[in-house]
Amino acid sequence: MNFTFLTPNEMIIRRGAAAQIGEVCGKYATNVCIFRYGKHYEQSGTADKIEAALTRAGVGFSVFGRISSEPSPALVNEAAAFMRQNKCDGALAIGGGSVIDAAKAACALSPNGEDIMDYVEGFSPKPFAARPLPLVALPTTAGTGSECTKNSVITEKGKFKNSVRDDHMLPVAAVIDAELTIHVPAGVTATSGADCLCQLVECYVSRLSNPMCDALSLHFAAIGYTALKQAFSDGHNMDARERMAICASVSGIGISNAGLGAAHGLASGLGALTPLSHGFICGVVQPYIIRFNCKRGVTKYADITRAITRKSYGSDEAAAYALAEITDELNAYIGLPANFKGTGLKKEDIPAIAKASMGSSIKKNPVDMSVEECEELLDDMI
Structure with a gap:
């Protein structure tokens, strides 16, 4: 046999685990960019709880805009620029596969360049020179498993749907709190x-x-x-x-x-x-x-x-x-x-x-x- 087996550094699987998200993020970063899903994130009170947990742990944060669809090259480029502008040294993704994929791609691009298309498979991608920034993933749906994958799917509707891939794009931590999925339609x-x-x-x-x-x-x-x-x-x-x-x-x-x-x-x-x-x-x-x-x-x-x-x-x-x-x-x-x-x-x-x-x-x-x-x-x- 000859194979490598990759997983996040840690997986925390427990109902209510989102309450300790500040402690988890604090292990890997001092100032995170929060990638999040739509209106329900704010209306459910999840936003206040997450931000309070980060504050208690002494972790700074900046919130990127809502992500409601599969990440496009333009969105990833904008997110990476936002992370550089706000001096983020890591990220927290709260949402489904599209949110987590956007965060993974932005964490990879932020220390490496300005255009994610330089790294997309199928377009003569080059390797990342610098290691992607650490990402903590908090999934709110049970589907893509993006919290445990090393790739991000980039979509340009009508043209392509390809991956950016690197072993270090794997989130450093996956926090699996099934309570966050209870209101999924x-x-x-x-x-x-x-x-x-x-x-x-x-x-x-x-x-x-x-x-x-x-x-x-x-x-x-x-x-x-x-x-x-x-x-x-x-x-x-x-x-x-x-x-x-x-x-x-x-x-x-x-x-x-x-x-x-x-x-x-x-x-x-x-x-x-x-x-x-x-x-x-x-x-x-x-x-x-x-x-x-x-x-x-x-x-x-x-x-x-x-x-x-x-x-x-x-x-x-x-x-x-x-x-x-x-x-x-x-x-x-x-x-x-x-x-x-x-x-x-x-x-x-x-x-x-x-x-x-x-x-x-x-x-x-x-x-x-x-x-x-x-x-x-x-x-x-x-």
Whole structure:
């Protein structure tokens, strides 16, 4: 065996853990830039609690504007300039994947340059000369696992959706407080949860998978398929919320160490060229990718099926295919459609989407997928 296993320096998993965010930030920085989500952050009282905790710990802070969508190059450049102007030596990200990704990219760019496009994959990126500034992540959704990943997804709508990646972009601390997810609407719970489960499954079958990622991904995929239904049907079920929050963080660890697969490859292409949300795309695409891989001999999915159902199957092949059916059933339960019909996507969009999908994720799929095969899959979905 020969693999490296990356995680944040520390992970604090406890209900109410947000109250100690000042102490955590104080270990790594003296003056942080706060990256945050929208109006609910202020209206819920979370802003006052977080800022009071930082003040008690003697940590200075400046608040960057609300982040409501996937970070664009312009937003990251603005955020990095804001950090330099306010002499921030670290950051605190409070929100979902878009907020945490914006913070990671800004922390990387702030000591290194003025234009994040110099570091985006697919555009002849150069390495960071200086180490990214430390970031503490406090996720408020259970989905992307960005609090445990070493990349930031940068999106220029209509053009590209690519990553900036560096081992030192991994947050130094991830504070997992499921109480912060209690007011997430059912629709967001569904799409973020679908993304999380897609990541756990793809990490498990990735051609870069390793025994440590396998153990975590298999265990938490089985938990997540049940917990997502519970969190969706009863948003105040704290046990389900907490299980999903941990599943999301574990999925991020998997991304950092094993990578993803074709579902996230297609999500990059679709996400760059359409207004559909990332989690929605991942949820819809996942059963198609499972069946595509199963047809080409991938039976590792069988382990996840058996872990979820605790049933016996006639063969590994049958059990592997069953995961696609289980995912179809889950999608129907949480309100995701079986395809993209009715979403505004058109057949003539397929070649451009397929071409934009041929990035790093699709290369880690357990079997190869050509542009032509990608187009055929998209044709089935649209």
